Amino acid sequence: MTIHSFMLADLEGSLLAVCLFPLFIVAPGFAVAWLTDLFDFRRRTTAFQCALSLPLSIALCPIATYFAGRFGSALAVWGLYALSWAYCLFLAGRHFRRGIALPKPRVALPILLGWTALAVFSLIDLQIGDRAWFPAAAFDYSVRTQFIQSIGDTGIPPANPFFLPGHAAPLRYHYFWLLLCNLVNRAGSPIVGARHAWIAGAVWCGIGLMAIVALYFRLFCYRGPASFPRRAIAGILLLGVGGLDILPTALLWALQAAGMHGVLPSMEWWNEQVDGFVFTTLWESHYLCGLIGCLMAFLLLWHSPRRSGSGLRPAYVIFAGLALASAGGASIYVAFVFGVFLGVWTVAALVQGRRQDAGAVIAAGVLALALILPYAASLRGPGSGGPMFQAWVRPFYPLDALYAGQSVGRAWVLPVANALVLPLNYFLELGLFFATGALWWKKHRAGGRRLSPAETATALMIATSVVICTFLRSSVIGNNDLGWRGFLIAQFGLLLWAVDVLCDRDTASRRDYRLLTALLVLGVAGSVYEVAINRFYPLLADRGTVNTVSWMASDRQAGKRIYAAREAGEWAEAATPRNAIVQFNPHVPTQDTEAFLYAGRRMIAGSDNCLSAFGGDPALCPPILRTLARIYSPAGQTEPALEGVCRSLPIDIIAVDDTDPVWKDRASWVWTRRPAFANSYVRLFRCPH
Secondary structure, X not given: OOOOOHHHHHHHHXXXXXXXXXXXXXXXXXXXXXXXXXXXXXXXXXXXXXXXXXXXXXXXXXXXXXXXXHHOOHHHHHHHHHHHHHHHHHHHHHHHHHOOOOOOOOOHHHHHHHHHHHHHHHHOOEEEOOEEEOOOOHHHHHHHHHHHHHHHHHOOOOEOOOEOOOOXXXXXXXXXXXXXXXXXXXXXOOOOOHHHHHHXXXXXXXXXXXXHHHHHHHHOOOOOOOOHHHHHHHHHHHOOOOOOOHHHHHHHHHHHHOOOOOOOOOHHHHOOOOOOHHHHHHHOHHHHHHHHHXXXXXXXXXXXXXOOOOOOHHHHHHHHHHHHHHHHHHOHHHXXXXXXXXXXXXXXXXXXXXXXXXXXXXXXXXXXXXXXXXXXHHOOOOOOOXXXXXXXXXXXXXXXXXXXXXXXXXXXXXXXXXXXXXXXXXXHHHOHHHHHHHHHHHHHHHHOOOOOHHHHHHHHHHHHHHHHXXXXXXXXXXXXXXXXXXXXXXXXXHHHHHHHHHHOOOOOOXXXXXXHHHHHHHHHHHHHHHHHHHHHHHHHHHOOOOOOOXXXXXXXXXXXXXXXXXXXXXXXXXXXXXXXXXXXXXXXXXXXXXXXXXXXXXXXXXXXXXXHHHOOOHHHHHHHHHHHHHHHOOOOOOHHHHHHHHHHOOOOEEEEEOOOHHHXXXXXXXXXXXXXXXXXXXXXXXXXX
């Protein structure tokens, strides 16, 4: 049997995508910043220029790509980027003739290389012989992989790749970051697939977050050149510190050892999530794109009234508006929370007499709303899911479990109890950042001075995010994306305060610093654990160390089953055109992660609800499911049933795997009909038309 080197292919594709991404998220920002001289860009060091170019590109390119693709063409998109590349080449040629001082990579290079290696290893498939294991994060990014593929197949706006009710259903999702992933996918094809582009995007979102941290310490809360390097490096390293989730996770391991279901595929899942930056980058990096866009917008607005010369101010406001629009299309919930903060900040600025600050925010906000309107209009239409916002109190899962066991009948008791334990809840979720935030505020109150404008902005950023994400939730899907992702804004503000506390030795007592050291160690241990459990959970499940979950193999054969599914997916991609439809059994527990990851083609129905929350009329889903049930149910035994389904639905490839009921009947069409591809776990059949 031929053993395919899928892990090496992932490594090659992901590293090539990492190398291609700067064309789309560094070069454009460099060109724009040089052309407009943002933040005195032309007179800055090369290190500063690199640090600004990355988050500026992340903030501007998504909305520019959307408009070029939506109202122009693919050629317009590539032409837009080609202009930035040509300008950067022109600048590079001119500077190299004059000589250029390159930054000394004593600290930055090891951090960047180490992060790249860690992220790539955490997200590619791990292979040993004829077994392969995707990481736990594939549960989420398998869906984003299909969205990236759909952007390339259907254009802008893309279609929902999981639902085809006789016509394309427009995608209802915040997909702006995925536009850039698709460009990298197309630039590096066939070596770079959609998964590889997503993985490389996670790498660069992490680097972009590091860059925006450094920029805030240089341009927002600057304490002078002597302390800047120490504060910037401290802030970047603190991105790798989590809360105290490692403590309840240790308890779950104890329960696992006692024979109970304990360990989870992510440390963050033990409670209503407050996701650390490491988890967010590996699982949901498009939310970081939204966060970076918001933070870049505020940095531009912060400096707009402070720039000398009226000719510069409009550029800052315009770019801030573009950045906010990008953030809205990359992460609706992060942008919503940040928009509320900007509203509060505007009121505070007016009260304090800073009319220029308020005017800049209002102008940028109006521009952002105008720019995002075409995208927002495309989200209208049929689709399943609950309301976007609901009032509630952030729950504490252990308390919820206790309440459920007591069968208390009064509906108000649990919300009140959850409100009372909020300090404990947030202490466990935030750890070091909860403590440093409390110490920072205590020092300020003891000093008796008024907050500076920068301190006021940071405090409002934290407070707005905490209040919204504590008392509101989103219900479009089962996940509370508002509460989980909108809290990133508070976490960023708390990180700025943490650096103040840890770098200013007079902020806390020696006893306080001993506590902070313990919290720091636990936070780092939690992040290390999160990386490890994400990488090795499927392998540990196969070996019986942890429990299986519904979207992995329940028979502890995930390694062989994933390898077989990937082998089938490679064949389908090579043997069918990009617009082909490959249909798997939609009636599966939770989701068919292998199909989403490896099929590389859209589906008629991706689940037993057609994933219509991502677009499409849910009323059109049940008839499709009934038609497909004719071939996947135990009664679907005859070839005429298969031929009837193929006449009813525009399917090119029918896929069956060993967990489908019809597979188990050796007299069914699965075994009487010759497959186009087959291995021990998957059989693919061309649909007769």
